[in-house]
Amino acid sequence: MATRTQVAIVGAGPAGMFLAHLLHAAGIDAVVIERRDRDYVEGRVRAGVLEQVTVDLMHRLGIADRLVREGLVHGGTRLSLDGDLFRIDMAALTGGATVTVYGQQEVMRDLFDAADARGLSIRWNVDDVALHDLDSARPSVSWREDGMERRLDCDIVVGCDGYHGISRAAIPATVLRTFERVYPFGWLGILADVPPVEHELIYANHERGFALASMRSATRSRYYVQCGLDEKIVDWSDERFWDELCLRLGPDVGGRVTRGPSFEKTIAPLRSFVAEPMRWGRLFLAGDAAHIVPPTGAKGMNLAVSDVTMLGEALVEYFDERSTAGIDGYSARALARVWKAERFSWWFTSITHRFPDMDGFSRRLQMAELDYIRGSEAAQRTLAENYVGLPLTPA
Incomplete structure (x- = not known):
C-alpha cells in the first residue's frame, strides 16, 4: 500500500513532533513514523530545562498553556566549590533571558495532545522501517504495520530517530564524518517526591565528584551524583545516595x-x-540523530528544537517559494549552533567534574577557573548567555 506526503518524519521524539507542528502550521503535509507507542515515547525521562528558544516556540505553536501554569522560571543558577556557593544572575547578565524547568515528559504530552487535537498524522508501532532513493527527487519510506507492507512517497525525509536510529546510517560512509568524545564517568540520577533544596539549580564541584541539585516541580526533586562507568544501581541504596x-x-x-x-x-x-x-540528498537529520551533548548545561532537547526551527524555515521556503537556498544551507547553519553548544557542554563538564587522571595541578586549575568566574562579571556573562541559549544562527 503506497501513499504520498510532502515530508516524512522518522521519529516522534521532540525533534520530530516540534517539526510536525511547525509544518502543520505552515500548511505543509507531513507524516510522522514511530516504531514505539505514545506511552513509551512520552514516558522517557529526559532533560527538564528549557531555553528561551524552546519556550518561545511552544508559545508560537499554541501549546504553552500548561508550561505557563506549571513551569518554573529561573533567572539564575548556582555554582558550588566544595560547599562554597555563589550565584550567576542570568537574567541580569543577558538582558532578561531566563530558562524554564519543565520536564521533557511534559513537553511531549503537550505535543501529542495538540497533535491529536489538530489531526497530525502519526504512525505508531511500525516495524522494519527503511529509507529509499534519498539521493533522488523521489525518496520514500517503507515499513510494516499491522502485518502489511506500506510505502510513503515524499519530497523530503527528516531523520529524527535518535542516536541509534536508521537515518544517520543511511548516509554513505564516504560522505559522513563523525566526531566523538566519551567521558570516563556517568551520572547517577534519582527522582523523588520531596521539595527541592533550592528554588534554582546547583552545580556542585566537590573533591569527591560532581553533584547536581535540580527539580521537576515545587514538590518533585531531581538529583544527580557523578559515578564510575562500572557502578551498578543495585549498589546504590537511597540512603547511600x-x-x-x-x-x-x-x-x-x-x-x-x-x-x-x-x-x-x-x-x-x-x-x-x-x-x-x-543533510544528504533529500535526507535531513535533526536532534539526537545528528548530535549528542553531555547533560551538563541541559542542551540536548533545546538543540533539537533549534535544529527543527531552522529546518522548518527552510522547508517553508522550499515548498512555498520553490527556493533551495534554505535547505542547501541548513546543515552548515545548524552545525554552527551545535558546535557552540558542544563547546559549552564540554567546558562546563570539564570545570565541574572529577576526572580519573586528575592530579593536584589539574584540580587547582579547576578551582582557579571557578574562582575566576565568581569574581568576573565578564566570565559570568559568557556562562549565562550560553546557559540560557545562544540566538539561532543567522540564515
Missing part, C-alpha cells in the same frame, strides 16, 4: 536537603557526538 549527595553539596546546602524514597534511579554515561553533514 542521599549521604553522598549531601556531602558533595556541602554542609549548608546538604543539611537542608529533604530526603525521601526514590521512585526512579538511573545511570547515564556522558558523551559528546556530532555527525556532519546534517
Whole structure:
C-alpha cells in the first residue's frame, strides 16, 4: 500500500513532533513514523530545562498553556566549590533571558495532545522501517504495520530517530564524518517526591565528584551524583545516595536537603557526538540523530528544537517559494549552533567534574577557573548567555 506526503518524519521524539507542528502550521503535509507507542515515547525521562528558544516556540505553536501554569522560571543558577556557593544572575547578565524547568515528559504530552487535537498524522508501532532513493527527487519510506507492507512517497525525509536510529546510517560512509568524545564517568540520577533544596539549580564541584541539585516541580526533586562507568544501581541504596549527595553539596546546602524514597534511579554515561553533514540528498537529520551533548548545561532537547526551527524555515521556503537556498544551507547553519553548544557542554563538564587522571595541578586549575568566574562579571556573562541559549544562527 503506497501513499504520498510532502515530508516524512522518522521519529516522534521532540525533534520530530516540534517539526510536525511547525509544518502543520505552515500548511505543509507531513507524516510522522514511530516504531514505539505514545506511552513509551512520552514516558522517557529526559532533560527538564528549557531555553528561551524552546519556550518561545511552544508559545508560537499554541501549546504553552500548561508550561505557563506549571513551569518554573529561573533567572539564575548556582555554582558550588566544595560547599562554597555563589550565584550567576542570568537574567541580569543577558538582558532578561531566563530558562524554564519543565520536564521533557511534559513537553511531549503537550505535543501529542495538540497533535491529536489538530489531526497530525502519526504512525505508531511500525516495524522494519527503511529509507529509499534519498539521493533522488523521489525518496520514500517503507515499513510494516499491522502485518502489511506500506510505502510513503515524499519530497523530503527528516531523520529524527535518535542516536541509534536508521537515518544517520543511511548516509554513505564516504560522505559522513563523525566526531566523538566519551567521558570516563556517568551520572547517577534519582527522582523523588520531596521539595527541592533550592528554588534554582546547583552545580556542585566537590573533591569527591560532581553533584547536581535540580527539580521537576515545587514538590518533585531531581538529583544527580557523578559515578564510575562500572557502578551498578543495585549498589546504590537511597540512603547511600542521599549521604553522598549531601556531602558533595556541602554542609549548608546538604543539611537542608529533604530526603525521601526514590521512585526512579538511573545511570547515564556522558558523551559528546556530532555527525556532519546534517543533510544528504533529500535526507535531513535533526536532534539526537545528528548530535549528542553531555547533560551538563541541559542542551540536548533545546538543540533539537533549534535544529527543527531552522529546518522548518527552510522547508517553508522550499515548498512555498520553490527556493533551495534554505535547505542547501541548513546543515552548515545548524552545525554552527551545535558546535557552540558542544563547546559549552564540554567546558562546563570539564570545570565541574572529577576526572580519573586528575592530579593536584589539574584540580587547582579547576578551582582557579571557578574562582575566576565568581569574581568576573565578564566570565559570568559568557556562562549565562550560553546557559540560557545562544540566538539561532543567522540564515
